[in-house]
Amino acid sequence: xxxxxxxxxxxxxxxxxxxxxxxxxxxxxxxxxxxxxxxxxxxxxxxxxxxxxxxxxxxxxxxxxxxxxxxxxxxxxxxxxxxxxxxxxxxxxxxxxxxxxxxxxxxxxxxxxxxxxxxxxxxxxxxxxxxxxxxxxxxxxxxxxxxxxxxxxxxxxxxxxxxxxxxxxxxxxxxxxxxxxxxxxxxxxxxxxxxxxxxxxxxxxxxxxxxxxxxxxxxxxxxxxxxxxxxxxxxxxxxxxxxxxxxxxxxxxxxxxxxxxxxxxxxxxxxxxxxxxxxxxxxxxxxxxxxxxxxxxxxxxxxxxxxxxxxxxxxxxxxxxxxxxxxxxxxxxxxxxxxxxxxxxxxxxxxxxxxxx
Amino acid sequence: xxxxxxxxxxxxxxxxxxxxxxxxxxxxxxxxxxxxxxxxxxxxxxxxxxxxxxxxxxxxxxxxxxxxxxxxxxxxxxxxxxxxxxxxxxxxxxxxxxxxxxxxxxxxxxxxxxxxxxxxxxxxxxxxxxxxxxxxxxxxxxxxxxxxxxxxxxxxxxxxxxxxxxxxxxxxxxxxxxxxxxxxxxxxxxxxxxxxxxxxxxxxxxxxxxxxxxxxxxxxxxxxxxxxxxxxxxxxxxxxxxxxxxxxxxxxxxxxxxxxxxxxxxxxxxxxxxxxxxxxxxxxxxxxxxxxxxx
Amino acid sequence: xxxxxxxxxxxxxxxxxxxxxxxxxxxxxxxxxxxxxxxxxxxxxxxxxxxxxxxxxxxxxxxxxxxxxxxxxxxxxxxxxxxxxxxxxxxxxxxxxxxxxxxxxxxxxxxxxxxxxxxxxxxxxxxxxxxxxxxxxxxxxxxxxxxxxxxxxxxxxxxxxxxxxxxxxxxxxxxxxxxxxxxxxxxxxxxxxxxxxxxxxxxxxxxxxxxxxxxxxxxxxxxxxxxxxxxxxxxxxxxxxxxxxxxxxxxxxxxxxxxxxxxxxxxxxxxx
Numbered sequence: 001x002x003x004x005x006x007x008x009x010x011x012x013x014x015x016x017x018x019x020x021x022x023x024x025x026x027x028x029x030x031x032x033x034x035x036x037x038x039x040x041x042x043x044x045x046x047x048x049x050x051x052x053x054x055x056x057x058x059x060x061x062x063x064x065x066x067x068x069x070x071x072x073x074x075x076x077x078x079x080x081x082x083x084x085x086x087x088x089x090x091x092x093x094x095x096x097x098x099x100x101x102x103x104x105x106x107x108x109x110x111x112x113x114x115x116x117x118x119x120x121x122x123x124x125x126x127x128x129x130x131x132x133x134x135x136x137x138x139x140x141x142x143x144x145x146x147x148x149x150x151x152x153x154x155x156x157x158x159x160x161x162x163x164x165x166x167x168x169x170x171x172x173x174x175x176x177x178x179x180x181x182x183x184x185x186x187x188x189x190x191x192x193x194x195x196x197x198x199x200x201x202x203x204x205x206x207x208x209x210x211x212x213x214x215x216x217x218x219x220x221x222x223x224x225x226x227x228x229x230x231x232x233x234x235x236x237x238x239x240x241x242x243x244x245x246x247x248x249x250x251x252x253x254x255x256x257x258x259x260x261x262x263x264x265x266x267x268x269x270x271x272x273x274x275x276x277x278x279x280x281x282x283x284x285x286x287x288x289x290x291x292x293x294x295x296x297x298x299x300x301x302x303x304x305x306x307x308x309x310x311x312x313x314x315x316x317x318x319x320x321x322x323x324x325x326x327x328x329x330x331x332x333x334x335x336x337x338x339x340x341x342x343x344x345x346x347x348x349x350x351x352x353x354x355x356x357x
Numbered sequence: 358x359x360x361x362x363x364x365x366x367x368x369x370x371x372x373x374x375x376x377x378x379x380x381x382x383x384x385x386x387x388x389x390x391x392x393x394x395x396x397x398x399x400x401x402x403x404x405x406x407x408x409x410x411x412x413x414x415x416x417x418x419x420x421x422x423x424x425x426x427x428x429x430x431x432x433x434x435x436x437x438x439x440x441x442x443x444x445x446x447x448x449x450x451x452x453x454x455x456x457x458x459x460x461x462x463x464x465x466x467x468x469x470x471x472x473x474x475x476x477x478x479x480x481x482x483x484x485x486x487x488x489x490x491x492x493x494x495x496x497x498x499x500x501x502x503x504x505x506x507x508x509x510x511x512x513x514x515x516x517x518x519x520x521x522x523x524x525x526x527x528x529x530x531x532x533x534x535x536x537x538x539x540x541x542x543x544x545x546x547x548x549x550x551x552x553x554x555x556x557x558x559x560x561x562x563x564x565x566x567x568x569x570x571x572x573x574x575x576x577x578x579x580x581x582x583x584x585x586x587x588x589x590x591x592x593x594x595x596x597x598x599x600x601x602x603x604x605x606x607x608x609x610x611x612x613x614x615x616x617x618x619x620x621x622x623x624x625x626x627x628x629x630x631x632x633x634x635x636x637x638x639x640x641x642x643x644x645x646x647x648x649x650x651x652x
Numbered sequence: 653x654x655x656x657x658x659x660x661x662x663x664x665x666x667x668x669x670x671x672x673x674x675x676x677x678x679x680x681x682x683x684x685x686x687x688x689x690x691x692x693x694x695x696x697x698x699x700x701x702x703x704x705x706x707x708x709x710x711x712x713x714x715x716x717x718x719x720x721x722x723x724x725x726x727x728x729x730x731x732x733x734x735x736x737x738x739x740x741x742x743x744x745x746x747x748x749x750x751x752x753x754x755x756x757x758x759x760x761x762x763x764x765x766x767x768x769x770x771x772x773x774x775x776x777x778x779x780x781x782x783x784x785x786x787x788x789x790x791x792x793x794x795x796x797x798x799x800x801x802x803x804x805x806x807x808x809x810x811x812x813x814x815x816x817x818x819x820x821x822x823x824x825x826x827x828x829x830x831x832x833x834x835x836x837x838x839x840x841x842x843x844x845x846x847x848x849x850x851x852x853x854x855x856x857x858x859x860x861x862x863x864x865x866x867x868x869x870x871x872x873x874x875x876x877x878x879x880x881x882x883x884x885x886x887x888x889x890x891x892x893x894x895x896x897x898x899x900x901x902x903x904x905x906x907x908x909x910x911x912x913x914x915x916x917x918x919x920x921x922x923x924x
Binding site: 069075088121123124127128129131132133135136137139140143146147161262265266269273309311315316317318319320321322324325326329330333 | 394441442445448449451453455456457459460461462463464465466467468470471472474475476499558580583584587619620621622625626628629630632633636638640
C-alpha cells in the first residue's frame with residue numbers, strides 16, 4: 001500500500017549502511033519533519049507548549065537513556081539525577097551571566113562528568129546490582145539538592161531560570177520555545193540514528209550482548225561503557241537544562257526526583273528497548289495517559305452519577321500509570337517499537353506478501 | 358561523651374533496624390525462590406496496613422480478627438501478583454523484571470490511595486506509648502514489640518525452610534530444571550514465596566503503621582529494606598536480621614554525629630551510602646552465597 | 653522396526669516417530685521411534701548433538717523449559733498418551749529423568765536433596781525408609797549425608813542425582829550421560845548399582861550414553877541416533893559385533909580412512 005516493496009534487498013555495503021534503506025521511510029521522515037516545522041501554525045499554542053513541547057523534550061531524554069540502557073545494556077535508575085546536574089549547572093551558569101549556548105554546554109559537560117562516575121560502578125557490577133547502585137546514587141543526589149540551599153536556591157528550594165536566549169536573541173514566544181525543543185530533539189534523534197551505523201554503536205551492542213565475549217573480540221568494554229554513560233549523560237544534562245529553560249522556567253529538586261528516573265525508564269521500556277521510534281511513542285503514551293485517564297474517570301463518574309472524592313480522582317492516574325506499565329510488560333514486553341515494527345514488516349511487502357513464504 | 362546516651366542510641370538503632378529487617382525478609386523470601394528483586398515490597402507493606410485498617414476502622418472489627426483476615430487476603434494477593442504478572446516474565450532480562458515490580462509498586466500505591474485516601478491514620482495496636490526504661494536507657498515499647506515480631510518471623514522462616522515444603526523451595530532456588538525433573542512444582546513454589554512475603558508485609562505494615570501512622574510513606578521503607586537485604590546478602594534470612602541491626606545502629610549513631618555537621622536529615626544519606634558501598638565492595642553481602650565453584 | 657518385534661503391551665514406554673522443534677523453527681529430532689520393555693534396560697547411543705538428550709526431555713516434559721515442543725508423533729507411557737501432561741504429573745506417573753551434568757541441589761545436603769524429591773503424598777516414615785534404602789544402594793552418600801552437596805565429588809554427585817530420582821518412586825528411570833567425566837571404576841560402580849536396582853525392583857531404564865562400551869555391557873537393546881534420527885536398532889550383543897558400531901563407538905576396527913567412514917555412515921542410513 002505505502003511501501004510497495006518485495007522486501008529490503010541490498011546490492012552494496014553502502015546501501016546496507018544507509019540511514020533509511022527504504023524510500024518510503026525517508027519520505028515519511030521528511031513529511032514528519034515538515035509537519036514539525038509547521039506545527040506552530042497548525043496547532044494552538046496551548047497544546048503546542050503544553051503537550052508537544054514537553055513530549056519532544058522528554059523524547060530526547062528517553063533517547064539518551066536508551067543509549068545507555070537499550071544499546072549498551074547498562075541498567076540506569078539514576079537518570080533523573082543526571083538531568084538535575086545538567087539543569088542546575090546550566091541555570092546557575094546562565095544566572096551568572098554566561099550566554100545560554102555555553103550554559104547548556106556547561107550543563108551537558110557537568111552531567112557527563114557525574115554520569116561517568118556511574119560508569120565506574122558499571123565497571124564493577126552489572127544487572128540488578130548496577131540498578132541498585134544507580135538508584136542509591138539518585139537518592140544521594142536528591143539529598144544533596146534538597147540539603148544544599150546554595151544549589152537549590154534558598155529556602156523555597158526553587159531557582160528561577162533567566163530568560164532563554166540564543167545568539168543574543170531572547171526567546172520568549174511560544175513558537176520560539178517550541179522550535180528550541182524541536183531542534184534539540186531532532187539533533188538527538190539524528191545522533192542516535194547515525195550511532196547505529198558506526199563502529200561505536202556496534203561496539204555498544206556487543207557490550208550489551210555479552211561484555212566478556214566483546215572483550216575477547218578486542219572491544220574494550222570498559223571504555224565503551226564509559227563512552228555510553230558520558231554520551232547519554234550529556235544528552236540528559238542538556239535535556240534537563242532545556243526542560244527548565246523552556247518548560248518549567250524554574251528548577252526545583254522534585255522535578256528530578258527518583259520517580260522521574262523511573263518514569264523515563266518506563267518510557268524507554270514501553271517504547272521498546274533500543275527503539276528510536278519507540279522512544280517517541282513511549283514518551284507520548286506515558287505523558288498523555290494521566291490526563292486522558294482522569295478525563296475518562298471523571299466523565300464516567302459524572303455519567304453514572306457517582307460521587308468521587310478528590311483524593312480518589314487524584315490517585316487514579318497514578319494507579320493507571322502503574323497498570324499501564326504492568327499490562328505492557330505482560331502483553332508486549334518488547335514495547336511499542338516492536339508493535340510498530342510488526343505492522344511495518346507486514347505492510348512493507350503487503351500486496352506481495354506471498355513472496356515471503 | 359555520655360555513654361548512657363550512646364548506648365541508648367545503639368539499642369534504639371538496633372531495634373529500629375530489626376523493623377527494617379521485616380521489610381528485608383519479605384524481599385529475601387521472594388529473591389531466594391525466584392531471583393526477582395521485588396521493588397513492590399514497600400507497596401505491599403502499605404497495602405497490608407491499609408487492609409488491616411479497612412477491617413478494624415471502617416468495619417470496626419477487633420484487631421485479632423482484622424489482622425488474620427488481612428494475612429489471608431494478602432497471601433492470595435501475593436500469589437495472584439506472581440501468577441498474573443511475574444510468571445510470564447520468567448527468563449526475560451532483569452531490566453523488564455525490575456520495571457515490572459516498579460510498575461506494580463506504582464499501581465499498588467495508586468490503587469490503595471485511590472480507595473482509602475492518603476491522609477495519615479493511626480492503627481492503635483494498644484501498645485502503650487509510655488517510655489520503657491532499661492537501667493537509665495529510654496526505649497520505645499512499640500519498637501521492642503516490633504523487634505520481637507521480627508525475631509519471631511526470622512525463627513519461623515528458619516524453621517519453615519527445614520520443613521519439606523521449605524526444602525523444596527530451597528531446591529527451586531538452587532536449580533529450576535533439576536526441580537522440575539524430580540516433580541517439584543516450581544511455579545507453585547515461587548507463588549508460595551510471594552504469598553509468604555505478602556504475609557510478612559502485613560506484619561511489617563502493622564508494626565510500622567503503629568510506629569509512624571498508616572500513609573503513603575510506608576512504601577518508602579522499600580529503600581531501607583532493600584539496603585538491609587543487600588547488605589545481608591539478598592538470599593539470606595539470617596543476613597536480613599544481622600544487617601538490619603547493623604544498618605539501624607549505623608543510621609542512629611551516624612546520623613546523630615552527621616546531623617550536627619550537615620544540619621539534619623542525614624539518615625537517608627547513610628542508608629544510600631551503605632547500599633552503594635555494599636554493592637561496590639561485597640555485592641553478595643555479608644551472608645549471601647557465592648555460587649559454589651567446585652575444584 | 654522395534655515395535656514390530658515386541659508386543660506393544662510389553663512396552664512401558666513407546667515413542668512413535670516423534671519430531672521435536674525448538675522455538676517453533678529448529679527441528680532437533682526427526683521421527684524417532686523407540687520402545688522400552690517393562691523391566692528392561694535400553695540404551696540410546698550416539699554422538700554429541702545427535703538428539704539423545706532432546707529425546708529424553710521430550711519424554712520427561714522438560715522440553716518446555718527450553719521452549720521446545722513435540723510437534724509430531726506420540727509418546728505413550730504404560731499405554732497412555734502423555735503428550736499433554738505436565739512434567740510434575742509425569743514424575744507422579746512414574747517417569748523420572750536424571751538430567752545431564754549431575755545437577756544436584758548444591759546448597760542442600762544430600763539428605764535434603766532426597767527429601768526434596770520425595771513425593772508430596774509420601775509419609776514421613778516411608779521417606780525415612782526410602783532414604784535408608786538409597787544409602788544402602790549408595791554407601792558413599794551415607795558417609796557424606798550432611799555435608800553440602802555442591803562440595804561432593806563428581807561421582808558422589810552423580811550417585812546423589814540417581815538416588816534423588818529414585819526417591820520419586822519411578823517405574824521408568826531415564827539417565828542422561830551418567831558416566832560423563834567420571835573415572836572408569838566409578839562408572840562401573842554406578843552401572844552396577846543401576847543393574848542391581850533393575851534386577852531387584854524391576855525398574856525399567858532408558859540410558860543415554862556416549863560411553864557405548866560400558867552401556868552395551870548392561871543393557872539388552874540399543875538404539876543408535878544420528879542427526880535426530882534412529883539409524884540402527886538391535887540387541888546389545890549384535891550391536892557389539894556390528895563393525896560400524898565398533899568403528900565409531902567402540903574404538904575397535906582396523907584403522908580405516910575417513911572416506912571409508914563416510915561411506916559406512918551413508919550405508920548405515922540406507923539400511924535403517
